Amino acid sequence: EAHYFVNGAFMNDDEQLLKNADKIKDIPGVIVQGRYDVVCPARSAWDLHKVWPKGELHFVDAAGHSRKEPGIIHQLVNATDKFRDL
Template identity: 85%
Template sequence: RIEAHYFVNGTFMSDDEQLLKNAYKIKDIPGVIVQGRYDICCPARSAWDLHKVWPKGELHFVDDAGHSTRESGIVHELVIATDKFRDL
């Protein structure tokens, strides 16, 4: 139900470019973008476009994954990312 509410409300974005246009606000904040190769909900192009405007955002593609955080490759990358930030 939460996901449906999110999409019914246009993902709470004023337009399709809002995230990219405002990425300058987080330009100095480190982060990690984990993208599944077979994700049909969030195309890889979206992750790539965000990566280009977010210099501190590391992009990791997972070759054998889609969108789910329960896929082993996604879990692996998320654990690595959270461990990295734990040690900052």
């Protein structure tokens, strides 16, 4: 994870994903966002959701950033089950 952050998430600028969202507009996906995530603010998930028509957004009320939190785990399992059944 540190390698990812040291390299600026391999993005040219902070808006790269939003600026290029048209490239993924037809690809289904799921955004799972913890309400109390201070690493990746909820605003970032919301902004991506607004420009990604096939992106399904789930806010997890009692969660932060960790994928090990029960609500996050629940949503991630639901997302993988959904794509398994495609």
